Amino acid sequence: xxxxxxxxxxxxxxxxxxxxxxxxxxxxxxxxxxxxxxxxxxxxxxxxxxxxxxxxxxxxxxxxxxxxxxxxxxxxxxxxxxxxxxxxxxxxxxxxxxxxxxxxxxxxxxxxxxxxxxxxxxxxxxxxxxxxxxxxxxxxxxxxxxxxxxxxxxxxxxxxxxxxxxxxxxxxxxxxxxxxxxxxxxxxxxxxxxxxxxxxxxxxxxxxxxxxxxxxxxxxxxxxxxxxxxxxxxxxxxxxxxxxxxxxxxxxxxxxxxxxxxxxxxxxxxxxxxxxxxxxxxxxxxxxxxxxxxxxxxxxxxxxxxxxxxxxxxxxxxxxxxxxxxxxxxxxxxxxxxxxxxxxxxxxxxxxxxxxxxxxxxxxxxxxxxxxxxxxxxxxxxxxxxxxxxxxxxxxxxxxxxxxxxxxxxxxxxxxxxxxxxxxxxxxxxxxxxxxxxxxxxxxxxxxxxxxxxxxxxxxxxxxxxxxxxxxxxxxxxxxxxxxxxxxxxxx
Numbered sequence: 137x138x139x140x141x142x143x144x145x146x147x148x149x150x151x152x153x154x155x156x157x158x159x160x161x162x163x164x165x166x167x168x169x170x171x172x173x174x175x176x177x178x179x180x181x182x183x184x185x186x187x188x189x190x191x192x193x194x195x196x197x198x199x200x201x202x203x204x205x206x207x208x209x210x211x212x213x214x215x216x217x218x219x220x221x222x223x224x225x226x227x228x229x230x231x232x233x234x235x236x237x238x239x240x241x242x243x244x245x246x247x248x249x250x251x252x253x254x255x256x257x258x259x260x261x262x263x264x265x266x267x268x269x270x271x272x273x274x275x276x277x278x279x280x281x282x283x284x285x286x287x288x289x290x291x292x293x294x295x296x297x298x299x300x301x302x303x304x305x306x307x308x309x310x311x312x313x314x315x316x317x318x319x320x321x322x323x324x325x326x327x328x329x330x331x332x333x334x335x336x337x338x339x340x341x342x343x344x345x346x347x348x349x350x351x352x353x354x355x356x357x358x359x360x361x362x363x364x365x366x367x368x369x370x371x372x373x374x375x376x377x378x379x380x381x382x383x384x385x386x387x388x389x390x391x392x393x394x395x396x397x398x399x400x401x402x403x404x405x406x407x408x409x410x411x412x413x414x415x416x417x418x419x420x421x422x423x424x425x426x427x428x429x430x431x432x433x434x435x436x437x438x439x440x441x442x443x444x445x446x447x448x449x450x451x452x453x454x455x456x457x458x459x460x461x462x463x464x465x466x467x468x469x470x471x472x473x474x475x476x477x478x479x480x481x482x483x484x485x486x487x488x489x490x491x492x493x494x495x496x497x498x499x500x501x502x503x504x505x506x507x508x509x510x511x512x513x514x515x516x517x518x519x520x521x522x523x524x525x526x527x528x529x530x531x532x533x534x535x536x537x538x539x540x541x542x543x544x545x546x547x548x549x550x551x552x553x554x555x556x557x558x559x560x561x562x563x564x565x566x567x568x569x570x571x572x573x574x575x576x577x578x579x580x581x582x583x584x585x586x587x588x589x590x591x592x593x594x595x596x597x598x599x600x601x602x603x604x605x606x607x608x609x610x611x612x613x614x615x616x617x618x619x620x621x622x623x624x625x626x627x628x
Contacts, residue, residue: 188327188335188475195326195597200628201522201560202329204322204476204596205466207505209497210303211350211484212553214531214546217258217494219554220290220575221271225257225533228574229541233534237574244297246487246536247547253534255574256544259491268565275498278450278506284565285509285518286556287626291569291578294529294550294585299350299485302528302550307356309586309614316360316605318589319476321614323366324359325603326596329473332431334369336476337469339462341373344496345483352480361607363413368478371432371465373457389429435468448507452500463504467511470521484527487536488545509558518559522595524588526555533574552578555588561595563628586620594622 216222233253247253261274266284279286296302301311308315316324319336328335338357343349357368407415438446438454441464446453453460459481466477481501486493505525512518530553531546538544552571558564569581590600593614600620604611 186327186329187331188323190327191325194603196599196602197597199560199595199597200520201595201597202520203470203474203522204319204592205470205508205521205523206318206476206478207463207501207523207525208306208356208478208480209484209501209525209527210352210480210482211299211486212302212527212529212531212548213484213497214258214486214490214494215290215552215554216531216533216546216575217260217490218273218275218498219271219288219556220552220571221262221273222257222533222573222575223262224573225255228255229257230254230539233574233576237572237576239577241551242297243532244548247532247534250536253532254539255533256535256539256546259542259544266565268567270565270567275495276502278503282506282509282558285513285558286564287558287562287566287568288554288556289526289568289583289588289623289626290554290571291552291580291582292526292555292585292588293552293578293582296529297548297550299528299548300353302548303350303353303356306526306528306585308360309589309616313355314360315612316362316366316614317355317357317368318592318614319357319368319478320359320362320366321593321603322476322596323368324362324605325598326475328475331473333435333469333472333474335474336366336368337474337478338368338370339373339465339477339479340370341459341462341479341481341500342457343459343481343483344500345486345493346496347483347486347489347493349482350485352482356480357478361612362605368476373462431472435465435472438464438468445511448503448511450503450507453504453507459500460504460507463508464511467508467515467517470512470517471515486531486545487547489543490531490545491543512559520560522560522562522592523558524555524592525557527553529553530575533576549576551576552582557591557626561628563626566626568623568626581625583623584620586615586618587623590615590620591623591626594627 231254233255262271264270265272265280268284270283270288272280272283294302294305296305296311304313305311307317323335336357340352357370359366403415449460449464452458453464455461459479462479466479469477483497509518509523512521529548529550532549536545536547552575569583570579571577572579593600593603600613600615604613
């Protein structure tokens with residue numbers, strides 16, 4: 137489906153004949169190129185019970201996962217202090233990073249002016265955990281208890297070296313703004329099982345780091361060239377989750393329904409006149425907003441959760457806007473049929489004072505991440521829920537600024553960083569890829585971000601090569617124009 141084709145498909149008979157002539161041949165070509173079966177207009181005709189029906193033919197094959205929970209650590213967590221255990225680095229403390237390791241690779245302007253690039257070993261202890269014996273930092277004691285559910289990718293890499301393009305890349309498969317985000321692709325292709333909540337929801341919780349956090353860009357959950365109805369709906373971390381979710385004083389639901397019906401009549405008349413598919417999006421979004429007036433308060437009311445469930449997520453779970461509360465909401469949305477939930481936790485850009493700052497960040501996420509996995513497993517939902525956790529890049533082995541054994545900072549490092557996956561379609565207790573002795577380059581099995589996205593789509597029953605959208609003369613894909621291979625070794 138694309139907007140140009142949708143415009144023609146939904147024209148009235150009079151509009152069609154008024155615009156015929158030379159344009160008729162172009163319309164025929166568009167039908168031949170895009171294929172009628174790829175249009176959501178036909179999907180709605182075959183499934184009238186779902187507000188968000190999937191495209192015909194999707195999923196391409198039986199999926200292992202029905203939904204995605206994406207935990208994005210915005211700013212770039214240090215793989216050296218969390219997952220990539222390098223005990224021999226202690227022998228290189230405060231020595232210059234060898235030229236044979238750097239190999240002339242570019243570094244950011246924040247450290248390119250330093251006289252030296254001194255190696256900074258992690259000050260944190262690592263231990264082996266679980267039956268798999270996976271190495272993990274002391275900063276993540278609760279996550280250590282669920283490592284046998286995780287597949288750890290140690291060699292993820294990207295071309296972007298600064299936050300804005302890197303965040304855009306990790307979520308859209310391209311550094312160039314204007315592309316559709318992962319959640320929007322899933323909303324477009326697979327729809328949602330929920331009629332009362334959006335197919336794609338974004339949460340932006342608070343964080344504990346004292347340093348300034350990088351900005352979040354709406355393009356990380358934007359629909360880009362897809363219709364705007366596939367854009368993620370961001371729920372607020374404080375106050376009402378959605379602005380104006382409550383009716384004003386003196387307006388009851390019946391009045392709101394009457395106002396909405398009148399507005400929909402006007403919009404429908406305008407659509408009949410001009411045939412713009414975005415008008416249909418507007419009507420659908422008004423209807424969804426009306427449904428959310430009852431579904432969102434129920435979603436955010438956690439009073440019925442058992443004490444045992446709340447304790448899984450840690451002491452901050454009852455504090456609205458925290459990462460713990462967001463993880464619990466993600467589980468509740470998963471139960472209600474939301475296709476994609478994205479949680480963006482900020483404050484991981486630790487150029488200085490990393491040991492103290494990362495400790496605060498890990499205290500935010502450690503128990504909630506483990507609790508989410510345990511909660512989903514207890515409810516029989518882990519097998520069909522895919523969880524992905526990671527940042528937009530990693531951190532350098534050399535210190536930015538002053539280096540001591542107890543304090544250091546790390547710059548951006550795109551050449552290798554760690555991400556983990558769990559749940560639907562994933563083989564637990566698996567470590568994939570290895571880095572060199574300085575955690576600076578992949579030594580075996582590198583994983584490009586587009587290969588990670590191809591693997592995510594595969595778990596959800598989508599062949600990324602066949603999942604395209606015609607825009608600007610190109611069959612756009614989440615995984616880009618170059619071929620991306622699925623990381624088969626981590627699949628169950």
